[in-house]
Amino acid sequence: MKGWHGRILWIDLSKKESREYRYPSEWARDYLGGRGLAARILWEFLPRGVDPLSPDNLLIMAVGPLTGLTLPSSGKMIVASKSPLTGGYGDGNIGTQAAVELRKTGFDAVVFQGASRRPVTVYIEDDKVEFHDAEDLWGLDTCTTERRLREAFGKDAGIVEIGPAGENRVKYATVISQEGRSGGRPGMGAVMGSKGLKAVVFRGTRGFNLHDPKKVAEEGSKAYRDVVRSKNYKFWMRQGTMMTVEWAQEASVLPAFNFREGVFDDYQEIGGFKMEELKIGQRGCPKCNMTCGNMIRDAEGEISELDYENVAMLGSNIGLGDLRKVAVLNRMADMLGLDTISLGSTLAWAAEATELGHIDDGVEWGDFDRFKELVSETAYRETGIGNLLAEGVKGACTKVGKGSCDYAIHAKGLEVSAYDCHAAPGMALAYGTSPIGAHHKDAWVISWEVATDRFSYSREKAAKVIELQRIRGGLFESFVACRFPWVEVGLNLDYYPKLLTYATGVSYTWEDLYKLADRVYTLVRALWIREQGWWGREMDMPPVRWFKHPTTKGPLAGSRLDLDKYNQLLDYYYEIRGWDERGVPRRSTLKKLGLGYVEEELDKIVGLKD
Ligand code: PTT
Ligand code: SF4
Numbered sequence: 001m002k003g004w005h006g007r008i009l010w011i012d013l014s015k016k017e018s019r020e021y022r023y024p025s026e027w028a029r030d031y032l033g034g035r036g037l038a039a040r041i042l043w044e045f046l047p048r049g050v051d052p053l054s055p056d057n058l059l060i061m062a063v064g065p066l067t068g069l070t071l072p073s074s075g076k077m078i079v080a081s082k083s084p085l086t087g088g089y090g091d092g093n094i095g096t097q098a099a100v101e102l103r104k105t106g107f108d109a110v111v112f113q114g115a116s117r118r119p120v121t122v123y124i125e126d127d128k129v130e131f132h133d134a135e136d137l138w139g140l141d142t143c144t145t146e147r148r149l150r151e152a153f154g155k156d157a158g159i160v161e162i163g164p165a166g167e168n169r170v171k172y173a174t175v176i177s178q179e180g181r182s183g184g185r186p187g188m189g190a191v192m193g194s195k196g197l198k199a200v201v202f203r204g205t206r207g208f209n210l211h212d213p214k215k216v217a218e219e220g221s222k223a224y225r226d227v228v229r230s231k232n233y234k235f236w237m238r239q240g241t242m243m244t245v246e247w248a249q250e251a252s253v254l255p256a257f258n259f260r261e262g263v264f265d266d267y268q269e270i271g272g273f274k275m276e277e278l279k280i281g282q283r284g285c286p287k288c289n290m291t292c293g294n295m296i297r298d299a300e301g302e303i304s305e306l307d308y309e310n311v312a313m314l315g316s317n318i319g320l321g322d323l324r325k326v327a328v329l330n331r332m333a334d335m336l337g338l339d340t341i342s343l344g345s346t347l348a349w350a351a352e353a354t355e356l357g358h359i360d361d362g363v364e365w366g367d368f369d370r371f372k373e374l375v376s377e378t379a380y381r382e383t384g385i386g387n388l389l390a391e392g393v394k395g396a397c398t399k400v401g402k403g404s405c406d407y408a409i410h411a412k413g414l415e416v417s418a419y420d421c422h423a424a425p426g427m428a429l430a431y432g433t434s435p436i437g438a439h440h441k442d443a444w445v446i447s448w449e450v451a452t453d454r455f456s457y458s459r460e461k462a463a464k465v466i467e468l469q470r471i472r473g474g475l476f477e478s479f480v481a482c483r484f485p486w487v488e489v490g491l492n493l494d495y496y497p498k499l500l501t502y503a504t505g506v507s508y509t510w511e512d513l514y515k516l517a518d519r520v521y522t523l524v525r526a527l528w529i530r531e532q533g534w535w536g537r538e539m540d541m542p543p544v545r546w547f548k549h550p551t552t553k554g555p556l557a558g559s560r561l562d563l564d565k566y567n568q569l570l571d572y573y574y575e576i577r578g579w580d581e582r583g584v585p586r587r588s589t590l591k592k593l594g595l596g597y598v599e600e601e602l603d604k605i606v607g608l609k610d
Contacts, residue, residue: 014114033064064480071220075286094183095285098158104204106338163337211505240292267319313344319365442473474517
């Protein structure tokens with residue numbers, strides 16, 4: 001088998017043992033790697049109904065056939081598990097040297113099962129696996145942890161780690177690398193913490209085992225050149241994702257005051273041009289020639305790396321209009337290992353709950369000093385309010401009651417990322433049906449939607465969401481490379497099937513790849529159903545706020561979603577996917593996609609329709 005190694009490294013943290021698992025070659029061909037491989041492993045080996053924070057949960061780090069190759073922005077990997085935040089499938093995509101090194105170890109994925117009684121760092125060098133005591137690292141922030149590990153294992157090692165938030169099992173703790181890369185929004189860091197796993201260090205010498213390395217190199221070089229020649233390249237290099245702030249304001253989708261509004265008076269103070277005034281440098285993931293991590297000095301004089309999502313969620317969404325202060329909260333999140341999106345949403349929920357008198361010890365909109373305290377109290381779970389916010393908005397509002405779930409902004413338990421959808425039904429559908437809960441990564445349909453028939457709930461919109469889910473969530477997450485070369489500077493998508501074919505020797509057409517993406521999506525849905533033990537269309541609903549509370553500001557004041565029409569849109573979506581009116585895959589769909597092996601189990605749980 002070329003293009004894959006065909007091997008998974010299985011590490012039992014309870015027994016401090018490791019072994020190799022040679023997986024069937026059809027898994028590689030039919031699921032590629034990354035998310036596809038992770039979902040296949042979870043279906044096969046995850047104990048049914050497992051508590052996500054128990055030793056029996058599995059934590060998977062997986063690369064794909066394009067990871068780490070000399071082609072644009074390939075230094076990415078998937079971190080996946082059953083999520084403690086949502087109770088369903090969870091994953092994230094992190095850019096890190098660890099992705100490249102993992103690929104070179106000769107394994108396509110590492111699976112961690114069990115839990116170590118004492119904190120541990122796992123060192124993986126090709127087939128060698130060592131368990132190093134991490135007692136002295138436990139409690140340290142992510143930057144210090146990584147610096148210490150670099151001193152011990154060398155500057156060029158690939159390292160991922162957790163911060164105090166992961167150790168304390170904050171439900172939206174992430175896995176961090178290289179002082180500003182974060183992956184696994186639905187609590188992948190908490191799962192790592194529950195296993196006593198502080199860090200993983202990778203070093204690989206085995207190479208990539210490619211079918212046609214010369215062709216991959218030729219196509220990869222052409223693609224790099226196309227990236228630099230693209231007309232958006234210069235502006236992208238200036239602002240990266242930060243350019244989205246001004247666009248989002250103009251389109252009335254910039255979340256403000258806990259998604260009450262889609263515009264923010266002080267947007268320029270946190271925008272891309274403001275960032276440019278403060279910018280001191282740029283960094284990013286390996287193998288990338290369009291690095292997008294914009295660094296500024298924050299209000300405390302430290303370096304913080306900004307992205308649109310971070311700034312919108314920790315800025316306008318909590319009523320904070322000062323970029324250098326926003327950058328402090330962002331840096332704290334990176335060092336503590338908290339997801340900025342869920343954090344921003346949870347802090348905003350706390351501000352609204354305070355305003356409405358639903359909680360004590362809360363925070364006022366824009367109160368930077370109090371927000372700082374809350375970030376720390378949340379990461380360490382050290383106060384009542386910190387402990388509450390560590391559960392995420394769904395958990396917190398369920399505990400508080402008093403109608404506070406009406407303004408808890410999530411889908412399937414994962415906080416919504418930074419696009420307000422009062423006037424964007426297609427994006428609301430993308431959030432509602434995202435396979436990990438409300439994340440834009442699977443279908444960022446909003447720019448297309450705003451530029452076309454924005455207010456419609458048409459079948460074409462449902463089809464567009466699915467098209468993007470196929471490309472982004474199905475393919476980029478499974479061959480595992482960064483999607484920004486395509487999304488942001490318009491790299492021709494046709495590079496990818498070609499590169500896959502040169503890398504693996506399997507000839508992939510677009511038809512094959514779309515089918516593969518649908519297979520991955522439907523398998524992830526099957527996992528959700530199995531782990532929930534039931535299913536209903538309410539699982540695919542966006543936050544109630546967008547239906548109930550119209551916006552009051554900006555050119556689109558008075559906007560809100562229409563529930564009946566959303567339901568119609570969801571019906572179109574299910575129909576195109578071959579899922580029934582509950583959102584359960586039909587028997588015929590499972591057969592068509594080669595997922596017959598999930599049929600019996602799903603049928604027992606929900607009763608499949610033909
Ligand atoms: C991603 C989510 C995003 S999406 C952002 S900003 W974005 C937030 N970044 C965080 C951060 O930073 N620190 C922190 N403590 N928490 C954070 N949470 C949020 O996490 C990221 C880039 C970005 S920046 C995006 S859109 C693209 N995402 C990709 C993706 O999902 N798949 C893919 N094939 N390519 C992608 N390319 C881009 O990568 P999650 P990263 Mg990320 C500091 O992890 O869980 O998927 O959530 O990985 O290496 O930081 O790159 O405007
Ligand atoms: Fe990483 Fe940004 Fe490059 Fe993508 S474009 S690989 S997120 S630095």
